[in-house]
Amino acid sequence: MSAPPILYRLLFVLNPISGDIDKSSLEDTITAFCAERGRTAAFFHTTGKDDLRRLQRHLREHSYDAVFAAGGDGTVSLVAEAVSETELPLGIIPLGSGNGLSKDLGIPQDQQEALRLIWDHQVRAIDTLRVGSTFCAHLADLGFNALVVERFCSGDTRGPGAYVRIAMQEYLGYEPAVYRIITDQETYEGAAFMVTVANANTFGSNVVINPDSRLDDGEFEICLIEPFPGTAALGILYQLYTDAFDESVYTRRLRCRQATIEVPGQERVLVQVDGEPEQAALPLRITMQPRSLRVLLPLG
Numbered sequence: 001m002s003a004p005p006i007l008y009r010l011l012f013v014l015n016p017i018s019g020d021i022d023k024s025s026l027e028d029t030i031t032a033f034c035a036e037r038g039r040t041a042a043f044f045h046t047t048g049k050d051d052l053r054r055l056q057r058h059l060r061e062h063s064y065d066a067v068f069a070a071g072g073d074g075t076v077s078l079v080a081e082a083v084s085e086t087e088l089p090l091g092i093i094p095l096g097s098g099n100g101l102s103k104d105l106g107i108p109q110d111q112q113e114a115l116r117l118i119w120d121h122q123v124r125a126i127d128t129l130r131v132g133s134t135f136c137a138h139l140a141d142l143g144f145n146a147l148v149v150e151r152f153c154s155g156d157t158r159g160p161g162a163y164v165r166i167a168m169q170e171y172l173g174y175e176p177a178v179y180r181i182i183t184d185q186e187t188y189e190g191a192a193f194m195v196t197v198a199n200a201n202t203f204g205s206n207v208v209i210n211p212d213s214r215l216d217d218g219e220f221e222i223c224l225i226e227p228f229p230g231t232a233a234l235g236i237l238y239q240l241y242t243d244a245f246d247e248s249v250y251t252r253r254l255r256c257r258q259a260t261i262e263v264p265g266q267e268r269v270l271v272q273v274d275g276e277p278e279q280a281a282l283p284l285r286i287t288m289q290p291r292s293l294r295v296l297l298p299l300g
């Protein structure tokens, strides 16, 4: 196999607020790092408003060899959408609260080590999804976790502690909805605590919702946690942290290439896609774009 071409002109998309991490010296660090190896670094700052359209315009007007997302899952998803279906590879400098996709891809969580991907890398093409009209590179879900993510995003505290506090508050009064899920393989109908549409394996919290799945197999999984008694909650949580999703009587996975999700009696549903909550129209159609995103991964 021939070595990948050298990436000289690099764009770094920086999210100033992600992960509550101070990034005041980041541009200088990256610029110096690139200069040492004869690369040039340009920067694009997200604002939280209209970032996708602004980034797409910027990419049309400038020429780069790779685009790095320096932020959390939302920033990675933004850059991934902008470069998907193109030859431009996506690099990731994990600087968010959870960094789920970068962990699934085996990208170093240390900033300096992640920066080495600039010159030491392999390129791999991975699948991406559309959940309704929304791009998804990692995980999306309906039900309990979508509700927690929405409360988390509308609160003013970030970080794992805030997520756990909200999850505990919401768990007590939570009423699971009934879903009808029609895939190219089967139809499922029943109540579910949580319905995860999984291109990848693991949430940023290290919960393994979809063990042993691949990001480039042309398929995705719908991972269901059915309603469970309070006495089973700790056991399920333990299984989610130990790669044992399939071992519970309250869980099941549907493997497919396309799916439609309905919530009988409802026209809209709360969904979180790559960590960003939204109200989506029902029925919700999920499609896959096989190997549509080129990513920079560590060698070996």
Ligand SMILES: Nc1ncnc2c1ncn2[C@@H]1O[C@H](COP(=O)(O)OP(=O)(O)OP(=O)(O)O)[C@@H](O)[C@H]1O
Residues within 6 Å of the ligand: 015, 016, 017, 018, 019, 020, 046, 047, 048, 049, 071, 072, 073, 074, 075, 076, 095, 096, 097, 098, 099, 100, 158, 204, 274, 275, 276
């Ligand atoms: N300049 C900005 N000011 C306020 N919000 C911003 C700005 N830039 C981006 N955002 C918002 O940041 C969110 C994405 O953050 P991101 O997911 O990268 O980090 P995180 O939530 O801390 O980490 P993770 O998703 O890995 O847990 C999006 O909701 C986006 O709208």
